[in-house]
Amino acid sequence: MAKRFLRWEWLLVALILAMTAVNTRLSPFFLDSTNLLRASSDFLEIGIMVLPMVFIIITGNIDLSVASTLGISASLLGYLHNAGWNIWAAAGLALLLGALCGLLNGTLIAWLGLPSLVVTLGTFSFYRGLAYVLLGDQAARGYPEQFTYLGQGRLFGTQTPVALLIFGVLVLIFALVLHRTRFGRYLYAIGNNEDASHYSGVPVRRIKLMIYTLSGLVAALAGLILAARFGSTRPDIGSGLELTVITVTVLGGVSISGGKGSMVGAVLSLLLIGVTRFGMGLMNVQGQVQGVVIGLLLILSILLPNLGRWVATRPTFDRNLLLRVGVPLLAAALFGWFFFWSRGLALAIK
Amino acid sequence: MAQALVRFRELGIVAFILVLVALVSLLSPAFLSLDNFRDILLNIAILVIVALGQMLVIITRGIDLSVGSVIGLSAMMVSFTLVVFPGLPLPLTLLLGVALGATLGALNGLIITAGNVPPIIATLGTMSIYRGLIFLYSQGSWVNAFEMPEGFRQLAKAAPLGVPNLILFAAAVVGLMAIFLTYTRRGRDIYAVGSNPDAARFAGIRTQRVIFTVYVISGLLAGLAGVLWASRFEAAQTNTALGFELQTVAAPVVGGVNIFGGSGGVVGVVLGAFLLGIIQNALTLVQISPFWQLAAQGLLILVAVVFDSVVLRRLRRGRT
Numbered sequence: 001m002a003k004r005f006l007r008w009e010w011l012l013v014a015l016i017l018a019m020t021a022v023n024t025r026l027s028p029f030f031l032d033s034t035n036l037l038r039a040s041s042d043f044l045e046i047g048i049m050v051l052p053m054v055f056i057i058i059t060g061n062i063d064l065s066v067a068s069t070l071g072i073s074a075s076l077l078g079y080l081h082n083a084g085w086n087i088w089a090a091a092g093l094a095l096l097l098g099a100l101c102g103l104l105n106g107t108l109i110a111w112l113g114l115p116s117l118v119v120t121l122g123t124f125s126f127y128r129g130l131a132y133v134l135l136g137d138q139a140a141r142g143y144p145e146q147f148t149y150l151g152q153g154r155l156f157g158t159q160t161p162v163a164l165l166i167f168g169v170l171v172l173i174f175a176l177v178l179h180r181t182r183f184g185r186y187l188y189a190i191g192n193n194e195d196a197s198h199y200s201g202v203p204v205r206r207i208k209l210m211i212y213t214l215s216g217l218v219a220a221l222a223g224l225i226l227a228a229r230f231g232s233t234r235p236d237i238g239s240g241l242e243l244t245v246i247t248v249t250v251l252g253g254v255s256i257s258g259g260k261g262s263m264v265g266a267v268l269s270l271l272l273i274g275v276t277r278f279g280m281g282l283m284n285v286q287g288q289v290q291g292v293v294i295g296l297l298l299i300l301s302i303l304l305p306n307l308g309r310w311v312a313t314r315p316t317f318d319r320n321l322l323l324r325v326g327v328p329l330l331a332a333a334l335f336g337w338f339f340f341w342s343r344g345l346a347l348a349i350k
Numbered sequence: 351m352a353q354a355l356v357r358f359r360e361l362g363i364v365a366f367i368l369v370l371v372a373l374v375s376l377l378s379p380a381f382l383s384l385d386n387f388r389d390i391l392l393n394i395a396i397l398v399i400v401a402l403g404q405m406l407v408i409i410t411r412g413i414d415l416s417v418g419s420v421i422g423l424s425a426m427m428v429s430f431t432l433v434v435f436p437g438l439p440l441p442l443t444l445l446l447g448v449a450l451g452a453t454l455g456a457l458n459g460l461i462i463t464a465g466n467v468p469p470i471i472a473t474l475g476t477m478s479i480y481r482g483l484i485f486l487y488s489q490g491s492w493v494n495a496f497e498m499p500e501g502f503r504q505l506a507k508a509a510p511l512g513v514p515n516l517i518l519f520a521a522a523v524v525g526l527m528a529i530f531l532t533y534t535r536r537g538r539d540i541y542a543v544g545s546n547p548d549a550a551r552f553a554g555i556r557t558q559r560v561i562f563t564v565y566v567i568s569g570l571l572a573g574l575a576g577v578l579w580a581s582r583f584e585a586a587q588t589n590t591a592l593g594f595e596l597q598t599v600a601a602p603v604v605g606g607v608n609i610f611g612g613s614g615g616v617v618g619v620v621l622g623a624f625l626l627g628i629i630q631n632a633l634t635l636v637q638i639s640p641f642w643q644l645a646a647q648g649l650l651i652l653v654a655v656v657f658d659s660v661v662l663r664r665l666r667r668g669r670t
Contacts, residue, residue, distance in 0.1 A: 108655075
C-alpha cells in the first residue's frame with residue numbers, strides 16, 4: 001500500500017517536471033524566480049483550503065461549501081469595515097463566522113447523520129446567499145495597509161509573498177497531524193470503515209465535527225488573505241474555487257471514497273496545477289479553456305490506471321462492448337468534425 | 351412499507367408548499383392568479399426536464415455535475431448551426447441538441463463504467479471540459495436574438511395549444527419518464543441497481559449497462575434543455591447555465607430523492623422544482639431583496655433534508 005502512494009507521488013513529480021520543461025521551452029518568462037513567486041499568490045488561497053479538504057475527503061466525506069464560507073467571511077469583513085470597525089476586530093469576527101459555518105456543516109453531518117454532499121450543497125448556496133445579503137451590490141474597499149500586507153506583502157525584500165509563509169507553516173502542521181498523530185490515524189480509520197471505527201472506540205462524530213469546523217475556519221482565513229490581496233471585497237469573491245480545491249485534492253491521490261491519501265501528494269498536485277495554469281496563462285490561454293486541461297488531468301489521472309486493468313480483464317470484444325464504447329466515440333468524433341466545420345462557417349458569417 | 355414511506359415524504363413537500371402558498375397569497379394577492387401560476391411553470395420547465403435526468407443518476411447513487419455545461423454547449427452549437435442554416439427545420443434543430451447531449455452523456459457514462467471513475471470526479475472533470483469546449487467552439491463570441499431565425503425564437507414561447515410549448519415539452523418529459531420508471535423493465539432495473547448493486551448483479555441485471563444508460567439519458571435531456579434555453583432566452587452565451595447543475599441536484603433532493611440511491615420518483619422531483627420556483631417567485635412578489643434568493647434556496651435544501659431525516663428516524667423508531 002505504501003508503495004502505491006509512493007508511485008503516485010513520483011508520477012506527480014514527473015508530471016511537474018514535464019510541465020516545467022514544456023513551459024520553459026514555450027515561454028522565456030516561465031523559469032524566472034520573481035515571476036514564479038509572484039504567480040504563487042494566485043494559488044495560495046486554494047492551497048490553504050486544500051489542507052482541511054484532505055482531512056475531510058480521507059474520511060470519505062466532502063465539503064462543497066468552502067468557497068462560500070470564504071465568501072461570507074470576507075463579506076462580513078467588508079461589511080464591518082464599511083461600518084467603521086477596526087480591521088483586526090472585523091477579521092477576528094470573520095474567522096469566528098467561518099468556524100461557525102463549519103460547525104453548522106459538521107453538526108448536520110455528524111449529529112443528524114445527513115450526507116455531506118447534500119448538506120454542503122445546501123450551505124454552498126446558503127452561505128453565498130448570505131454574503132450577497134451582507135454586501136448586496138456594494139463592494140468594500142479601502143482596507144488599511146497593515147491588513148493588505150497579508151495578501152500583498154513580500155518577505156525579506158524578496159518577492160516571496162507573506163501568504164506563502166502562512167501556507168508553509170499550515171502545511172507542516174497539517175502534515176504532522178495527518179501522518180504523525182492518533183487523530184490522523186483516526187481519519188484514515190473512519191474513511192476505511194466508519195462503523196468499525198465507531199465500535200473500536202474512535203469518536204467518529206466528534207472528529208467529523210472538528211474537521212468541518214476546521215475547514216470553515218481555514219476557509220475564512222483564505223477569505224481574509226484573498227480580500228487583502230484584492231484590496232476589496234465583493235460578495236462573489238472566490239466563487240467557484242471549491243471545484244479547484246477538490247480537483248487539487250483528488251489529483252493529489254486522495255481517494256474520493258475515503259481512506260487513502262497523503263499531504264505530500266496534495267501539495268505536489270497543487271504545484272502541478274499551479275505550474276500548468278501559470279504556463280497556460282503566459283501563453284494567453286483563456287481561463288475557461290485552461291479548464292479543459294485541468295478537467296482532462298483530473299479524469300485521466302484516475303482513468304488511465306483503471307483502463308489498463310479493464311482491458312486486461314476483458315480481452316473479448318463482443319458486440320455489446322463495441323456498441324457501448326464504439327458508438328459514443330464515433331458520435332463524439334462526428335460532432336468534433338461538425339463543430340469545427342460549422343464554427344468556421346458561422347464565424348465567417350458573423 | 352417502502353411505498354407508504356415514499357408517499358409520506360411527498361406529503362411533506364405538499365404540506366410545505368400549501369403553507370407557503372397560503373402565506374404568500376396573504377401577503378400578495380397577485381400570487382394566486384392564473385398568469386402568475388403560468389409564469390412559475392415557465393420558469394421551472396427547463397429545470398424539471400434536466401432534474402428528471404439528474405434524478406435517474408442519483409437513484410443509481412451517482413451525480414451528474416456536467417449538465418450545466420452540456421446545456422451551454424448544446425445551446426451554443428445549435429445557435430451557431432442556425433446562423434449557418436437559418437432554414438433548418440425545428441425537429442432537426444431539436445434532434446441536433448438531443449444527439450449532442452446524448453453523446454456527451456455517453457462519454458460521461460463511458461468514463462464512469464468502463465473507466466471505473468467515481469461519478470463525482472468524472473462529471474466534475476467533464477463539467478470543466480465541456481464548458482471549455484464552448485469557448486473553443488465560439489471563440490468567446492455570443493449568438494444574439496437578431497441572429498436567430500424567428501421560427502426558432504418562437505419554439506419555446508408559442509402557444510398553439512393554449513399553453514406555451516416549453517411547458518408542453520416539460521409535461522411530455524414528465525409523462526414519458528413516469529412511464530419509463532414505473533412500467534418498463536429498464537426503469538425498474540434503475541431502482542434495483544441503486545438499492546443494492548450487488549444484489550442487482552446477482553439477479554442478472556447488467557448494472558454497468560444500466561448506469562451507462564442513466565448518464566446517456568441525463569445528457570440527452572440536458573441537450574434538449576439547451577435548445578429550449580437558447581430559444582427561450584433568445585441568446586447563447588459562453589456562460590449559459592453556468593452553475594445550473596446545483597439547482598438540478600436541489601430539486602430531486604428537496605423532492606425526496608435519496609442521495610444514497612434507490613428511491614425517489616417523478617412526482618417528488620416535479621414538486622421539488624415547483625417549490626424552488628414558488629420561492630423564487632414569492633420573494634419577488636413580497637418584495638424581499640433579490641439578494642435573499644440564493645440564501646433562501648440553500649436554506650430550503652437544508653430544511654428539506656433535516657425534515658426528511660427527522661421524519662424517517664421517527665418512522666423507523668415507530669416501527670421497532
